Amino acid sequence: MTLPSSAARSTILKEGLNAGWPICLGYLPIGMAFGVLAQKAGLTPLQIGLMSIMVFAGSAQFIAVSMLAGGASAPAIIATTFVVNLRHVLMSSALAVYLRAAHRGLLALYAYGVTDESFAVNLPRFNARNWSLSRALVVNHAANLTWFISTVAGGIGGRFIPEGALGIDYALIAMFICLLIYQIRKLIHLLTAAIAGLTAVGLALMIPGNTYIVIASIAAATVGVIIQRKVMRSNPNNG
Amino acid sequence: MADYLLLLLGMGLATYVPRWLPLHYLSRRSLPEWFIQWLDLIPAAILSALLLPALILDGDPKHLDLLRPELWVALPTFAFAWWTRSLGGTVVVGMLLFWLAGKVDTQWFAWMG
Numbered sequence A: 001m002t003l004p005s006s007a008a009r010s011t012i013l014k015e016g017l018n019a020g021w022p023i024c025l026g027y028l029p030i031g032m033a034f035g036v037l038a039q040k041a042g043l044t045p046l047q048i049g050l051m052s053i054m055v056f057a058g059s060a061q062f063i064a065v066s067m068l069a070g071g072a073s074a075p076a077i078i079a080t081t082f083v084v085n086l087r088h089v090l091m092s093s094a095l096a097v098y099l100r101a102a103h104r105g106l107l108a109l110y111a112y113g114v115t116d117e118s119f120a121v122n123l124p125r126f127n128a129r130n131w132s133l134s135r136a137l138v139v140n141h142a143a144n145l146t147w148f149i150s151t152v153a154g155g156i157g158g159r160f161i162p163e164g165a166l167g168i169d170y171a172l173i174a175m176f177i178c179l180l181i182y183q184i185r186k187l188i189h190l191l192t193a194a195i196a197g198l199t200a201v202g203l204a205l206m207i208p209g210n211t212y213i214v215i216a217s218i219a220a221a222t223v224g225v226i227i228q229r230k231v232m233r234s235n236p237n238n239g
Numbered sequence B: 001m002a003d004y005l006l007l008l009l010g011m012g013l014a015t016y017v018p019r020w021l022p023l024h025y026l027s028r029r030s031l032p033e034w035f036i037q038w039l040d041l042i043p044a045a046i047l048s049a050l051l052l053p054a055l056i057l058d059g060d061p062k063h064l065d066l067l068r069p070e071l072w073v074a075l076p077t078f079a080f081a082w083w084t085r086s087l088g089g090t091v092v093v094g095m096l097l098f099w100l101a102g103k104v105d106t107q108w109f110a111w112m113g
Helices: A006-040 A045-054 A058-069 A074-085 A087-096 A104-112 A116-127 A133-160 A165-183 A187-206 A211-234 B002-025 B033-056 B069-084 B087-112
Strands: none
Touching (some): A045 A058, A074 A087, A165 B087, A211 B033, B069 B087
16 A cells, blocks of 8 residues: 555545534534533543543443433443443444455554444445545544534533523433434334333333443344344345 | 543443454454344434433433423424434534423413412
């Protein structure tokens, strides 16, 4: 592999930013909302910035901050982060198909930026065969930089924003709503989501703590796979 | 701060390893089909398990409450997300509606009281 010339490099940068700017735009309000909530939970702008660099996972960071505010233990927060981010296994698996010849070190760097949003932008372009790892890296790192800046800005500005202002408490719920909509691609996803939601409500009413999230998700996905495989067996033409 | 850095290290690993392992190894082998199907359903399951209790449960110990603004604001927010597919837009619209719902709610109760 030869190093790209500076003209080629600027093309890569331009094409990457062209593909990645909608992610950055979306991260601004979410990142600032996260910063405000984290500040209210007692984190300093430095701590917020460190989390955005070391973890870089929107929904997991929101959950971690709400758990920190609720006095949860570190192992409980780390375990929840792991379960919430297990979905990235699927995304990285799908991306791996297009990156067979790639340099292992660059792949390790690329893995850092695999998020729901960068996956949604990069995968269709890899699939259309007009994308490269370097362009995808530009997308991922532009998103990461925006996330870092907006979360820290929210953390600094948070103290000036009164309690409940501008519906900031709804940012996480609204983000989950949109991410859930992205995930409903077939009837089986809707069915699984319905089972998971109802099971979670039932369990949350019965057992204290946050364990209901993990139990309900695993149970619903398992039931979903069983249903899917039964349906496919009885009607093999209708995958 | 040392405790916090340890927490971040744990969270960072718990996030990075699931992102990296498949990219590193799956260029050579593939996962069993049932496991791929299971992983495909996990995101919808987790998001729904997080969301529905947040919309219809309240208090500690938790109880059912179908009159929460969280639930009623979710309906137009779902519709907006479905039609626009815009993450940033959905967050802004959801926050705006929730803020408005809070204003209306206070006035409503002042008027009733």
